[in-house]
Amino acid sequence: MATLTDIGVAAAINILSAFGFLLAFAILRLQPFNDRVYFPKWYLKGVRSSPLNSGTFIKKIVNLDFRSYLRFLDWMPAALKMPEPELIDHAGLDSAVYLRIYLLGLKVFLPITCLAFAVLVPVNWTNNTLELDASKSSKLVFSEIDKLSISNIPKGSNKFWTHLVMAYTFTFWTCYVLLREYKVIASMRLHFLASEKRRPDQFTVLVRNVPPDPDESMSELVEHFFLVNHPDNYLTHQVVYDANKLAKMVKKKKNMLNWLDFYQLKFERNSSTRPTCKIGFLGLFGKKVDAIEYYSTEIGKLSKEEVEERDRIQKDTKSIIPAAFVSFRTRWGTAVCAQTQQTRNPTIWLTEWSPEPRDVYWQNLAIPFVQQTVRRLIIAVAFFFLTFFFMIPIAFVQSLANLDGIEKAVPFLKHLIEKKFIKSFIQGFLPGIALKIFLIFLPSILMLMSKFEGSISLSSLERRAASKYYLFLLVNVFLGSIITGTAFQQLNTFIHQSVNQFPKTIGIAIPQKATFFITYVMVDGWAGVAGEILRLKPLIIYHIKNFFFVKTEKDREAAMDPGSIEFASSEPQIQLYFLLGLVYAVVTPFLLPYIIIFFGLAYLVFRHQIINVYNQEYESAASFWPNVHVRVITAMIIAQVLLLGLMSTKSAANSTPFLIALPVLTIWFHKFCKSRYESAFRKYPLQEAMMKDTLERAREPNLDLKGYLLNAYVNPVFKEVDDHDDVSAFDELEFEAVLVPTKRSSRKNTPVPSKYTSGSLSPLHDAAHEQQL
């Protein structure tokens, strides 16, 4: 067990490294050279223009204005300055509400910490159980931290009533904050939806599993069905094409365009020799050809093929999948259709609110109903095995990746490996690396699993992946650290243990693990968050791209990778801190300040990133909040059950009945919140719809809604092909000049993703992007 000094040293190291990251960021962000890495959001909004266009060459790259270095911590108050309504306007409701998760952490834990330090710490400190125990058996070592924890209270002491009262106080406070937060966010969401401008998804319903009809085409079938069943409301519809092949072609062409740019730039810089390349596997084998010529002709060919494929898809009835986007005259009619069942058979003609166009995950639209339930079963089983048995393949890889294994596999490296330095490096580093790689890829694996399940919007994909990741962290990080053993070993322990032993086993281990988790919070929380603001990976990639591929301002814009909040991986991590805080609030309050620092720092950093960097791919109007809420409730219940177990080992038996009431009340509180507020995130009330309709009719009596919705839900792949078609027709620069203004003002409320964004918003690009992670 670590002493206070150990913790102090660890804290100092981590504070220093976090401070180092922050300092590096403060300096790097001032260089005009990095401007697009640290302020891409403003470029995308069209507010900021490249500093490279003005001033001397040096000034373009390095900031020589020393006064600005003096104000290098300015970003902190700047990040806090923007008021919330402006933030919602600037970055969307999703981002603003995401920040409120950190605020929620502060709101929950600041008062709890004060109270715990005012009440629990003195109560714990004024005992000498540990000293007595230590004097009895010399083996027992304890630290000052343990003296501050519940371990220091003698068995059966009446002082446990303090902890009991505190457990109640903390629960009620957390519930109160959660309730208020749920209420605020529900009203923020409703306000956001109510004040939103006209958007195509307000009028559109996604209908899936349209049953085939031998006599009618898909389009006629859909039209007739809705004309009959929603005669007063139906307006128009759009069929969905299976464009997966075309999407592949578009991706290939994009790749080739990059290479063409690369070779052209190479040729421009050194015009003496025309660049060549090999056309075989990975450009390593095969015939040598003139690179520019080769790629130009290839791209030309591909463009033609793309157009042919697009025309084929649009003509061939077989490429129409049994799903359609159906639009209605009014929001009222849309709300009605989206929230009711259409036919007797609940597996066909499934209607639901259509996600906004950017949010659609096109690949999954065609999955039939039965297949979807089978897929869910498969993924549920697979996820169970992933969570509990992931160590098995990793252990296998680790067993291969030892010295002997490598020597056998690649004998010619034997000489090199035998050197002492490299040997110790491999021995110390290699076993861990397999696990590390797995953990890095885990969010992507979980996202792939969620995609396989068949969700039809990116936002729901992220939510499902987040739930899975949370469970994984809960089992493997939280329980795994406490019981120390693989998840499977834990499972085995649990199955062979009595029910009331579970909370006891964990309850006893919990105070002992406090120091470990303090270190965890510092390394993963503090330094991790500080690292986030530095954006090391995007910084390097941007400069590489900038050097090799960028010819025009447009290319530079494309090289920028603003990224977005990775909800699927970062929200579960926040939840882990909630869990730690709630579990240790009564047991070892000394952990709480570390959590508060994490929440404060993370709030600051992410607020800065959201204002200046991230560019959300979609807007779901905070539809993830119920998930956040329920996970905090889960953490509360876990904390209560573990406290119950701990108390029962402390012979404080008469407090047990009082503690049992806590989880019951918490579950009831959850049910109450669910029935009271969840509907704001899942349903769209008819009154709201009617109000917006009436307002709109009064304001724009002659609106051409049909024209407005005409191309709202077209697979972005088609637009890309069309755009490339256009590009070849127009002069590129002119095209840029024409399109840019439209694009920038368009990002927020027109349905047509602009040319730039269509790239980063297409699900294909998104998938590729995720696989890169």
Place this chain on the structure above:
Amino acid sequence: MATLTDIGVAAAINILSAFGFLLAFAILRLQPFNDRVYFPKWYLKGVRSSPLNSGTFIKKIVNLDFRSYLRFLDWMPAALKMPEPELIDHAGLDSAVYLRIYLLGLKVFLPITCLAFAVLVPVNWTNNTLELDASKSSKLVFSEIDKLSISNIPKGSNKFWTHLVMAYTFTFWTCYVLLREYKVIASMRLHFLASEKRRPDQFTVLVRNVPPDPDESMSELVEHFFLVNHPDNYLTHQVVYDANKLAKMVKKKKNMLNWLDFYQLKFERNSSTRPTCKIGFLGLFGKKVDAIEYYSTEIGKLSKEEVEERDRIQKDTKSIIPAAFVSFRTRWGTAVCAQTQQTRNPTIWLTEWSPEPRDVYWQNLAIPFVQQTVRRLIIAVAFFFLTFFFMIPIAFVQSLANLDGIEKAVPFLKHLIEKKFIKSFIQGFLPGIALKIFLIFLPSILMLMSKFEGSISLSSLERRAASKYYLFLLVNVFLGSIITGTAFQQLNTFIHQSVNQFPKTIGIAIPQKATFFITYVMVDGWAGVAGEILRLKPLIIYHIKNFFFVKTEKDREAAMDPGSIEFASSEPQIQLYFLLGLVYAVVTPFLLPYIIIFFGLAYLVFRHQIINVYNQEYESAASFWPNVHVRVITAMIIAQVLLLGLMSTKSAANSTPFLIALPVLTIWFHKFCKSRYESAFRKYPLQEAMMKDTLERAREPNLDLKGYLLNAYVNPVFKEVDDHDDVSAFDELEFEAVLVPTKRSSRKNTPVPSKYTSGSLSPLHDAAHEQQL
């Protein structure tokens, strides 16, 4: 442990007693005297008229036609003769589908029994494990039944693979039957709803929790809200009055009318002395008055008060509760309103399909949202304590109700009690009686709990009470018999036992308890069902009423108590047999034939009762089926887990992984069924609504829907007051002649409960009726 002979004797006794009941029934039903007890359904339908009106006096009472006695078992084929569509027409879909639960039992268990006897019994029989064990320790006693069970297989034998394969076969067969049944019943329900004639509940939505408005009356508020938010569909609405006080008056008056009838009859029979009564407590104390005069004036007073109260309620705005029945022009509009959320706040303006008028539980319409969630929590906690601690108060009563206790309480009985016969009677009988009384009252207690929870229809009340009763039976009858101990002791055992010990503990006990459950099935199942057909209680009550109160044919009709299927108490009992059958199918197949006989006999008896006796109080179109389905699934999962536990004690470890897959697949099957079929019971598809609307518009273009719906949803208490009002105005006989024909044809499809039925259908009467039970 019982031997085959013991079982044989028990079977003989039970078969004889069941046969005795059936014989008594066969004779009693042929007596014209009892005609109204055994064929009330036909009287209510107006098809059968009283045999008392024709023939000689003797013939009116006793059946002297000996030929009819020869055909005394005719009712059995007669009960089976009516085809299902006619049965639905005759008794409603609820009853027809209720019968299908018994059929489901036969369909599930007949093939399983055949297979088990063909495969498992020979496999079990051809071992001698028990004999070997018995020869080792003389203590172990085993019976022939155990030789047929899984206990007879030696540990670690490969023969367990047979049981494993059978467990899979049984699971798949049960799932297949369940799936087909769900499909059939869903389509029956949809067909029933589609072919139903016009009913007020098709056009009506119940809106609750209307927020108060200082400027508008409730009626205006409701009208404005729906005119704004459903402008094309809204037709009219009816406010709901708080008529609980009036209901009490009506009840009191009814009681007095009975007494008046009683004394008038007494006077008629003995006209020499006018009957007198005392007006004090229970008619035992107080002043002596002329009974007929007293009751006549009291009833006159009450009638006036009733009318005044009715007028006060209808004038006073304070007696309007914040709920209303809102009607729409079309079924489509109704479906839309019932299945969507109206406002931002999900706790106000709650809309749902209105139950049919007979089905409304008026008392609960005014419960606000938050109160409802609190009530649910209270009931959940109370139910938990009821299930696990119900033995405590009973034990307390038992400790009081011993000899010494009685002697102390009523010393003057001491002499009597000391007599040997009475002493032994009290000692043997008294302790059990407290438990028996509790068990008799249990369904009523659970119904009261459900009423407190705040459901607004009788059908949902019955469903909720049934769920509670099922849990109670599961814990206290099934587990209680296996572990032998109070539920609380079980709970204690479980908490202190390891998780994988649960199924083991029960698994080991299960084969040993087979004989107990065989006896249970015979006593509770066979004899109980045979007793049901005899209708002893209604028979006695009818004759008492007939003797004391009946003056006119109308009174005689009122004295008839057809009763109805007590879904809340009888369905959970059927489920217990499903559970027993599924649990023992693999373990001790010898139990299965007893279950099959139960299902067959019960099907026959209840089909007869439904055709000839029961008169359903409401029609919910089989909306209880999802509950039935999920409880059979629960039974399957329990059976699988227990088999897993049993197998693991049999050192058949390598079969465990195969058995774990079973519950997973079963849960997935449940999810699949739920998503595929449950919506037919919960939602009303718009296509169906539109079809019915279109048909109706074509058939009756000039329908006055508003007039049709005008008085559909009026609290039956008002009608009763109005009726009594009318009675005083008209000559009673004339009134009868006018109303009776209307009443009889009206029972099925007009909204206005007729005069007769309004009594038996009023929730108040119903509540009173249940409290009597």
